[in-house]
Amino acid sequence: MVQKTSPSTGKAAMTQLDAADSAPKLGRKRDHTRDADILDAALEVLAETGYDRMTMDMVAARAKAGKATVYRRWGSKGELVVEAIACMKKNAIDFEHLPDTGTLRGDLVAMVKPHTIEDGERKLQIMAGLTSMLARDPDLVEAVTAAIVEPRASLNRLFMQRAIERGEISAETDVETLAMIMPSMTAYRVLILQQPVDRAYLLSLIDGVLLPAVGIRPGA
Numbered sequence: 001m002v003q004k005t006s007p008s009t010g011k012a013a014m015t016q017l018d019a020a021d022s023a024p025k026l027g028r029k030r031d032h033t034r035d036a037d038i039l040d041a042a043l044e045v046l047a048e049t050g051y052d053r054m055t056m057d058m059v060a061a062r063a064k065a066g067k068a069t070v071y072r073r074w075g076s077k078g079e080l081v082v083e084a085i086a087c088m089k090k091n092a093i094d095f096e097h098l099p100d101t102g103t104l105r106g107d108l109v110a111m112v113k114p115h116t117i118e119d120g121e122r123k124l125q126i127m128a129g130l131t132s133m134l135a136r137d138p139d140l141v142e143a144v145t146a147a148i149v150e151p152r153a154s155l156n157r158l159f160m161q162r163a164i165e166r167g168e169i170s171a172e173t174d175v176e177t178l179a180m181i182m183p184s185m186t187a188y189r190v191l192i193l194q195q196p197v198d199r200a201y202l203l204s205l206i207d208g209v210l211l212p213a214v215g216i217r218p219g220a
Contacts, residue, residue, distance in 0.1 A: 034063065034065050034069065035073065036087075037063045037064075037065065038059060038060075038063045038065055038069075038070060038073070038080075039080075039083060039084040039087050040063075040084075041059050041060075041062035041063035041065075042054075042059045042080050042081060042084040043084050043085075043088070043122075043126055044062060045058045045059050045062055046081060046084070046126055046129040046130065047122065047125040047126045047128070047129050048129075049129065050128070050129045050131070050132065051077075051081065051129055051130055051131075051132050051133040052132050054077060054081075054129070055077070056070050056071060056074075056077055056080065059080065078133070078137075081130070081133065082140065082143065085126075085130075085140075085143055085144055085147050085148075086143060086147065088123065088126075088147040088148065093151045093152070093154075093155055095154075095155075095158070098111075098155070098158070099111065100162070102166075103163075103168065104159055104160065104162070104163040104168055104169065104211070104214070104216065105206060105207075105211060105216070107159045107162070108156075108159060108206045108210070109203065109206060111155065112199055112202045112203065112206075114199075117197055117198065117199065117202065120152070120186065120197065121190060121196065121197055123147075123148045124148070124186070124187055124190040124191060125190070126148065127144060127148050127187070127191070128190075128191050130144060149180075149183055149187075152182070152183045153179045153180055153183055154179075156178070156179040156180075156182060156183075156210075157175055157176070157179045160173060160175045160178065160179065160214065161175065163214070168216070169214040169215055169216065170214075170215060173214050173215075178210065178213055178214060181205070181209060181210055181213065182202070182205050182206075182209075182210060185205055185209070186201075186202075186205070189201065
């Protein structure tokens with residue numbers, strides 16, 4: 001027995017089917033809750049192996065994430081590294097809560113803490129891992145500088161500018177050049193000499209290099 005459908009009923013049924021077919025089909029939403037873990041794992045692997053030897057599978061294993069999760073989120077190793085470097089900048093120095101001791105030396109020494117020393121060394125190791133990638137992609141240099149070098153240089157500029165405003169050092173001080181002294185010498189020690197950076201070394205830079213360069217006598 002064939003069930004008959006009136007023209008009006010059939011038209012209504014077709015309209016509903018057409019609407020269902022034309023409605024956007026929602027895919028599975030991407031889970032971004034693991035992104036921070038994966039990006040941090042990418043930086044760890046990068047620092048240990050270098051960019052050329054690094055693989056997406058290594059990152060997934062380090063983050064204890066599924067390979068498919070990593071590949072869905074980032075189309076290539078390059079994309080993953082670039083985003084990981086960008087996140088480093090977000091987690092840089094907290095400029096809203098800096099020490100203000102009243103002296104340039106006091107401010108600089110107050111920033112020499114175990115976790116800041118470890119973080120600085122880690123960033124330099126990451127930079128070392130990026131060497132080959134930077135050679136192939138000069139545009140990435142700006143992003144790496146902003147994430148790894150610039151935060152510390154900006155901090156030194158701020159502290160020296162405070163010292164100028166207090167009258168502690170001359171207004172003629174070459175702040176831009178001197179702000180790069182400690183980051184540059186620290187990078188040379190880690191990347192070229194392959195020696196660790198500790199509190200004693202950083203204090204030697206403050207007292208033996210930077211302060212004399214701005215006209216402050218050691219022990220003053």
